[in-house]
Amino acid sequence: MRGVGELLAQTRVCVVGGSGGVGKTTTSAAIAAGMAARGLKVAVVTIDPAQRLATALGLDELGNDPHRVEAERFAAAGLELRGELWAMTLDPKRTFDELIAHLSPDAETRERILANRVYRELSDAIAGSQEFTAVAKLHELAQTGDWDLLVLDTPPSRNALDFLDAPDRLTAFFEGRALQTLLRGGGAGLRLLGRGTGLVLGLLRRVTGTELLSDLSDFFRLLGGLLGGFRERAEQVEALLRAPGTRFLLVTSPEREPIEEAIFFQRRLRAARMTLGGAIVNRVHADELGDEDPADLPALLAAEAGLSPALAHRVAAVFADEHALARRDAANVAALAQRLGASVPLLQVPLLDGDVHDAAGLVRLEAELFGDPGA
Amino acid sequence: MPGLADKRLVFVTGKGGVGKTTVALALGIAAARRGLRTVVAELSGQARAAETFGAPSAPGEEVALDGDGLHAISVDMERAMEEYLHERAGRVGDLLAASRAFHTFASATPGMRELLTIGKVWELAQDRRRVAGTRPYDLVIVDAPATGHALGALRAPRTFAEIARVGPIAHQGTAIDATLRDPAQTAVVAVALPEEMPVTETLALRRRLRDALGLELAAVVVNACLPERIGPRQARTLADALDRADDRVVRAALRSALSEQARAAEQREQVARLAADAGPAPLELPYAFAPAVGPVVLGDFAQRLEGLL
Numbered sequence: 001m002r003g004v005g006e007l008l009a010q011t012r013v014c015v016v017g018g019s020g021g022v023g024k025t026t027t028s029a030a031i032a033a034g035m036a037a038r039g040l041k042v043a044v045v046t047i048d049p050a051q052r053l054a055t056a057l058g059l060d061e062l063g064n065d066p067h068r069v070e071a072e073r074f075a076a077a078g079l080e081l082r083g084e085l086w087a088m089t090l091d092p093k094r095t096f097d098e099l100i101a102h103l104s105p106d107a108e109t110r111e112r113i114l115a116n117r118v119y120r121e122l123s124d125a126i127a128g129s130q131e132f133t134a135v136a137k138l139h140e141l142a143q144t145g146d147w148d149l150l151v152l153d154t155p156p157s158r159n160a161l162d163f164l165d166a167p168d169r170l171t172a173f174f175e176g177r178a179l180q181t182l183l184r185g186g187g188a189g190l191r192l193l194g195r196g197t198g199l200v201l202g203l204l205r206r207v208t209g210t211e212l213l214s215d216l217s218d219f220f221r222l223l224g225g226l227l228g229g230f231r232e233r234a235e236q237v238e239a240l241l242r243a244p245g246t247r248f249l250l251v252t253s254p255e256r257e258p259i260e261e262a263i264f265f266q267r268r269l270r271a272a273r274m275t276l277g278g279a280i281v282n283r284v285h286a287d288e289l290g291d292e293d294p295a296d297l298p299a300l301l302a303a304e305a306g307l308s309p310a311l312a313h314r315v316a317a318v319f320a321d322e323h324a325l326a327r328r329d330a331a332n333v334a335a336l337a338q339r340l341g342a343s344v345p346l347l348q349v350p351l352l353d354g355d356v357h358d359a360a361g362l363v364r365l366e367a368e369l370f371g372d373p374g375a
Numbered sequence: 376m377p378g379l380a381d382k383r384l385v386f387v388t389g390k391g392g393v394g395k396t397t398v399a400l401a402l403g404i405a406a407a408r409r410g411l412r413t414v415v416a417e418l419s420g421q422a423r424a425a426e427t428f429g430a431p432s433a434p435g436e437e438v439a440l441d442g443d444g445l446h447a448i449s450v451d452m453e454r455a456m457e458e459y460l461h462e463r464a465g466r467v468g469d470l471l472a473a474s475r476a477f478h479t480f481a482s483a484t485p486g487m488r489e490l491l492t493i494g495k496v497w498e499l500a501q502d503r504r505r506v507a508g509t510r511p512y513d514l515v516i517v518d519a520p521a522t523g524h525a526l527g528a529l530r531a532p533r534t535f536a537e538i539a540r541v542g543p544i545a546h547q548g549t550a551i552d553a554t555l556r557d558p559a560q561t562a563v564v565a566v567a568l569p570e571e572m573p574v575t576e577t578l579a580l581r582r583r584l585r586d587a588l589g590l591e592l593a594a595v596v597v598n599a600c601l602p603e604r605i606g607p608r609q610a611r612t613l614a615d616a617l618d619r620a621d622d623r624v625v626r627a628a629l630r631s632a633l634s635e636q637a638r639a640a641e642q643r644e645q646v647a648r649l650a651a652d653a654g655p656a657p658l659e660l661p662y663a664f665a666p667a668v669g670p671v672v673l674g675d676f677a678q679r680l681e682g683l684l
Contacts, residue, residue: 020391020521021568048523050572121538256667258392286634288627297628304625305616311609315632318604321664322631328666353637357571 003371012245028153030365036085040148043086052357095133103229118219247277254329278345287326380684388525389566394598399518401676407444411513414446455495489531562593569642605636
């Protein structure tokens with residue numbers, strides 16, 4: 001089994017994906033710390049980290065740009081960061097506002113969009129496409145050339161792949177100006193619909209109300225000026241995701257549903273011509289005995305470990321359940337490995353007692369992921 | 376407080392991966408057992424309810440899972456939009472629904488997906504159903520998206536009503552919003568795991584729900600709670616035994632017991648955080664050691680959730 005260090009050789013951008021609750025954020029942070037320990041200058045972009053993890057990474061202060069994590073935090077836990085570790089938490093709304101500002105042809109357009117009533121009301125929903133803002137931020141950071149490696153933790157959406165569609169969806173959104181053209185009764189609108197514009201407008205009014213239409217139309221007109229720049233940006237983002245130095249790492253737990261999502265994820269990546277660098281299975285129950293089924297465990301525990309009969313029975317009962325889970329995990333992981341194919345390296349991380357949420361926990365996880373001493 | 380059986384709409388939400396679908400289904404089973412005509416509405420495009428019961432399903436289609444008690448629907452935005460247009464404008468609405476430009480507009484407008492989805496869920500809960508050939512339900516249990524997205528969806532009707540100000544969308548948005556804010560009709564159930572992040576998210580949800588809708592959380596369900604089979608004193612005995620033991624099997628057994636004990640103890644701390652909060656007392660569901668959550672486990676969970684109805 002290879003370690004993450006080998007998987008990420010020659011990698012500039014590592015996108016960590018998987019379904020919710022499998023430990024993506026923690027894994028992303030541990031990967032970034034491990035690569036920083038190996039001498040790289042690494043930035044990790046996290047999305048909504050747990051409070052204690054945020055504290056461990058020094059992410060309590062506000063800001064939408066990476067800042068350097070003090071090496072002492074990790075040194076105290078036994079990991080020497082020979083390179084540099086930077087971290088940030090994504091602020092989707094701010095990232096989107098910044099993108100609008102950046103793409104606006106002039107200051108006036110920028111101010112008018114940011115002040116637009118519809119934009120303000122809907123900007124949460126727009127920024128809610130964290131999927132897009134995350135990759136937009138990634139692209140922005142990649143452009144600076146300041147880091148050897150960027151690690152992106154993807155949003156906790158149920159369908160972990162939403163962010164692959166996000167550029168398209170956002171482009172479609174900007175193209176809502178088609179509606180604006182339509183409202184003006186222009187030829188393009190007529191061609192789009194192929195029916196009488198008057199009829200369609202009448203219908204739209206019946207289902208949406210006139211004011212909403214005109215407000216939205218203003219909004220789309222303002223955004224229309226940004227469309228060219230936005231499309232270009234979306235294309236660059238896609239190109240970055242397909243670049244040879246970009247690798248996706250799939251994180252899953254050994255349970256059936258996250259594994260199904262992981263398989264789906266792989267299929268989608270392949271269709272999108274993006275590179276799957278490997279899969280990480282977190283929280284695998286230790287399978288010490290394999291398919292061995294110890295006979296009369298309570299007696300053995302009493303004899304060999306000197307446990308009282310009652311305690312021996314209890315331990316045996318716990319072991320039976322945990323062993324069954326270990327067998328289930330082993331079977332699920334084997335099935336995953338087979339479905340992913342031999343070309344996809346698969347790493348297993350044992351179930352660690354308790355949550356990983358501080359520097360010490362990250363260092364433990366780092367050791368499991370990299371499989372060799374950090375420095 | 377619960378009394379979920381007296382509501383029309385129950386939203387089940389929580390962090391990703393905590394078992395929202397399982398809890399929504401178990402609640403649905405419990406409600407149907409009580410004789411309520413119930414539908415479990417999935418919003419994630421999946422049809423896990425139907426799959427679990429081995430029932431055929433099609434996007435946006437209401438299917439019976441168990442006689443006339445339990446039903447399921449996987450809400451489909453396109454279908455919801457077609458229904459809405461048809462209901463508002465009849466044949467001409469159908470024409471609009473068939474227009475590509477309109478689809479582009481609808482799917483590109485931020486929040487429109489949430490609005491249509493929540494509108495469909497609301498429609499399911501109406502005494503007078505608007506979709507031809509359908510009958511009303513006593514209770515709609517919504518397998519809602521993860522916390523952030525769920526709150527966004529719950530806010531969508533008011534947001535659109537405010538933007539539209541007048542006209543049909545404003546009217547409809549206001550009506551839906553009024554239902555969502557009415558604690559006599561709507562309840563929100565939070566699902567958590569006994570782990571740091573899901574607990575933190577649940578505590579935050581309580582505040583955010585109050586800010587967004589003025590609603591209180593009706594219940595907090597903690598999923599996958601390990602049994603406490605080994606006490607702290609016994610754990611010390613086992614740790615000592617592990618130091619001395621050299622039999623491979625004995626060591627494996629002791630280690631697994633100590634590991635489970637440590638995880639169970641950490642879980643207790645997290646459940647205590649929920650219990651210490653002013654919100655509803657957490658209701659625990661046991662860790663399912665079964666290889667997959669099937670009808671037997673769901674039936675057991677339904678019984679345990681019975682008190683919430």
